[in-house]
Amino acid sequence: MASTNSLVLSSPPSTTNNLQQWLNNFIKTFYNHLHLNTNLPICIFQLPQTLTTQKPNSYTPQHIGLGPIHHFETNLYTNQQQLKLITSKTILAPFINTSQFDTIVQDHLVGIVPLARCCYDVYFDINDECLAWVLAIxxxxxxDIMSKVTNGLPYKSFEDVFMVENxxxxxxxxxxLNALHLELNGDIDSSNLSSLLVKFCETRSPLKITTQETQLDLDVCNMFHLLDCMxxxxxxxxxxxxxxxxxxxxLMDVHLEDVENVVQIAGGLFPGANAILQPIKLILKLPWDKISVLVKKTLGENDTMMEINIPSVSKLSKIGKIEFSSTPGGIHDIKFDEGNLTFFLPVLELKSDSEVILRNLVAYEELMFKKETFTNLDFTxxxxxxxxxxxxxxxxxxxxEKNVIEGDMSDEEIVKLFNGIxxxxxxxxxxxxxxxxTISKxxxxxxxxxRVKAFNFIKKLFLATWKILAIVFSVMSLVLMVVTGVCEVYDCKGQFGLGNARFIFGYATGNNELTDF
Known part of the structure; x- marks a missing residue:
């Protein structure tokens, strides 16, 4: 069978015959879009490499390819096509004679394939009938997977089912489902599919989505696909x-006196302390904001943070005396109670496939946000x-211990998960x-x-000072080496006193340690 790449056509081909075929398909697709009355947005994506390079297996199906992006991949097609056909025969048995299924595909699915094409961010170079069969199977x-899982039967490839591309x-x-039920002279109750989707998502969701008291309603007509439902x-x-x-x-804000005031008080309490503290006061008056910018430019630092700016759980607990507590709500119920010093977080249940689901939910939200279909980045x-x-x-x-994290994923795996995103x-x-x-609070x-305020000040002060000194000594070492080299050729050591200077900075010319900043 053809590979996935042969199905996707994002640019005109080079040969005349292929170009004519592309043009015919393009004109047909253009008029299909022109006459479609739909609000369906692009919601199924081929993920960019910027998202997939970090951990490709979390975004590319390893066992089962669903939909045209991965249906024809050689390894997935060879292993799963026969299983798909057997499964189709089993699930169709209660409804119709399986030999009549081709009529259903022709009469019901081929006509809405143009609608389905609108959901993908790529064009598939196969005709509507072929694509209808791919989507139907x-x-x-x-x-079948959702029905079995909601009835308590095991399934191993949850990761693939919740991938953006799948x-x-x-x-x-x-x-x-409407077509199958019409064959039985009835109609489908949309709540059946809604209930099936909710129950299936509930079995794999890392976060709580339903309770025994309240069953969430899911409007299937306003959902795009399984991952969108989740x-x-x-x-x-x-x-x-x-x-x-x-x-x-x-809780009243705790204010630390300005360090300059501390310096003055210390100078009054301890005679002779001014000799030590005066240089510190001088350092405080330096324009560290401008120096910091200069240092960053000089050292080529990147302003982009790899992680959100917030202390770790252990620091917040040990130093900040903040208690962590689970909330029965969701991500919108995350709160920081400044009075009781309690950080409320939703319960997160982590299983073997949770990393893939979390990553794909983040990828999906970001892509939909870029398409301006979503207005917020709540999950991200x-x-x-x-x-x-x-x-x-x-x-x-x-x-x-606070019942915020549950599940069978080990502590080490959880650390690796969240340090890897x-x-x-x-x-x-x-x-x-x-x-x-809340994070700002x-x-x-x-x-x-x-304790933290003092530490941050000292850290900022001496880190900036050390970087400046590193640059200064590096430049001095470089200049000294150049001058020393020149004087070794022209014998000018005695004139500039470089004999003593070389003794003082011998480690700079001998070991070159100061030039390694």
């Missing part, structure tokens, strides 16, 4: 409105938060989300702790 296979448009599932069930889940259960902030910001507060095993253990570079158009405000409280 894969849709039946997906329905999605089947729900419009195909709805039309297929995304909206997670992001839209929150505690029902009620009286605020968090106490009003009554939540994952960024976890990447920021989980640095080591100690952090995971604290969150486990880079902070999102997608900009949120300058808007400040509620989660960002945590950072403000933590940075105002006297």
């Amino acid at each position: 894969d849709a039946l296979y997906l329905l 999605q089947i448009p729900l419009v195909i599932l709805v039309e297929l 995304y909206h069930l997670i992001v839209n889940y929150r505690l029902p409105p009620k009286n605020p259960f968090l106490r009003t902030n009554f 910001e939540y994952v960024d938060l976890l990447c920021g507060i989980v640095d080591g095993v100690k952090d995971v253990k604290i969150l486990r 880079t902070k999102s570079s997608v900009k949120n158009d300058g808007k400040t989300s509620e989660l960002q405000k 945590v950072n403000t409280y933590y940075s105002n702790i006297p």
